Amino acid sequence: MEELRSRGVEATLPIVIVGHVDHGKSTLIGRLLYDTDSLPTDIMEEIEKSLKESDNPSEFAYITDHLEEERMEKMTIDTAQSFFKTDKRHYAIIDTPGHREFIKNMITGTSQAEAAILIVSALEGIEEQTKRHAYILGMLGIKQVILAINKMDLVNYSQNRFEELKCKLLSFLHSLEIKPNHAIPISARLGYNIAKAGGNMGWYNGPTIFEALDQLETKEDPVLKPLRFPIQDTYISDQKKILVGRVLSGKVQMGDEVVILPSKAKTRIESIEVYQNTKDVAEAGDSIGIVLQDDLAPKRGEVICHPQYSPEIKTRINANIFWMSYDPLQAKDQLTIRCATAEEHCHIERIEQRIDSSTLEIIENHSNILRETDVGKVTISIDRPMVLEDFNEIEGLGRFVLTRSGEICAGGIINSPISLYSECH
């Protein structure tokens, strides 16, 4: 019997479940946990006890709604994570709120995922947050999507209704360059087509949710990309100047010739330091310390690369940004751009297009404002040079956040995979 606590040492695939409020996200998660026998006995007791006290009927959704208010209001407010395992691998499921007002929580959750289940109610159909969440999946570069058409029990398991919704959704997702891996008719409440087939859906012969999940692929290994080591800080230990940080991509080896950008200083790697030890080589994901051969003083935010594969440095970029602060962006706002460990002042030079993230319609060309949940196709002018790359080349240097007065208010992608000139409107 496999369950929650037996997750061993192998990697976990983080998946996010998104969709409009009330289309069944939390119910699906409850069902996934239940069907994989991932619930500890005392969680069930805790839930039953709480339910008794609050006098609500028992539903799977309560398993993931941990806050008193969430159970009372029957909706998810913030991102939560839970875990399950199939025969093939371990999963972390990220539950996100479907309400428009909690969009920044939804983005926080989604940014940690490698794949998504987009859930749509067969009864209610495509709604505002269905589209906005789909857009955010595209913007955050999540390419693997499973479409779950839920509540099939409430539409008499109608194949026509399924096909109609599937067709509409595929055409919308196509405009976001998302090709779903599968579209699956389900009833999360009754457990049909989750772990096993069921209901009156003999017409469907595709995979269940679990089969579709097990077919997902894990992320491309960043070790195969060119070396990028963003400097996090400088420590002095035993009179050595150690540049600490985490290797973002590629590999670094003792003796390597390197260039530090944007200052363009060249030197070699004297040693790679970890606590009480040194290493000959470190690769993407490793938190290490680097001692350089020459006595240079590179700053936090600079990036150590191999000279033959070094990126351009930039003071001006074109990007798609997603505004998530309640206070709108005004064209003259003083902002800070943060990418990996670098941080510089910047401003929006121009907003070429202001786009509604739920319809993808252009609200305005050459705008001077972005409101909450708007997407802007913008040009950003940065006060000093930074290492910034195409998102499809080096993910970690192709995505950034903008802050205003210390608050993160936008996420952005350079050369976003989404074409904003979609055929959708």
Next chain:
Amino acid sequence: MERLDELESKSIYIIREAYYHFKDIGMLWSIGKDSTALLWLCRKAFFGRIPFPIIHIDTGYKFPQIYSFRDKYSSEWELNLKIGRNEDAILEGICPHNNDKLKCCSELKTNALKKLIDKEGYMAILLGIRRDEHGIRAKERYFSPRDSQFAWDYKNQPPELWDQYKSESEDSTHIRVHPLLDWNELDIWNYIEREDIPFIELYRALDGKRYRSIGCQTCCEPIDSDAKDINSIIAELQATKTQERAGRTQDKEEAYMMQKLRALGYM
């Protein structure tokens, strides 16, 4: 990358981010397995010499083994140890024997920390909480602001994406930093085993009982177990279906007690 390496590497990154952005930070050490693992990660992050104080919130009702373990390793690892006690509340007679556990926890733990933060002016506090411990903790951010009353505004948390964290705290607030959020109980034990990290004896079975989660002596119940060494502890956890904190009174008194404690600033 192997799971433990990935977890270790990300935690070290977060610890170093917290130190870079806030400098005036402290780490809460309950002497339990999680915060001892966090302490170990801090030692690794700073090549053996942690540049900030390690805080022990002492209710006066901890197990004797906790005090001896604390004193032994704080001297061996050359820690700058700060002890926080809410002496006023202790004098007022607030204690676990008076039937109000919520009040006891919030006075002797939360308010003891509050007083220490006021006195020392910490901008950020590192804590070894994990998402899988308790439902409410599944909602935490890596960097989570608390206001001057320590309240956690979980409805309106700042966005956190792509390793970009909230890096400024306003006056009269502090940031809770959670480097172990992605770890689970089994990861902690696997890591303790791999790194040979010392842990207190209470986790080992004695006369058929051991502690799985440790707090105050008055409010912890041991579980039935024959796990005397780390490998049998790991084997036991792989097979169990009971929650880790099942022996902790503060989680059980009433529905949502943990949520109420968290909203009041409990660790």
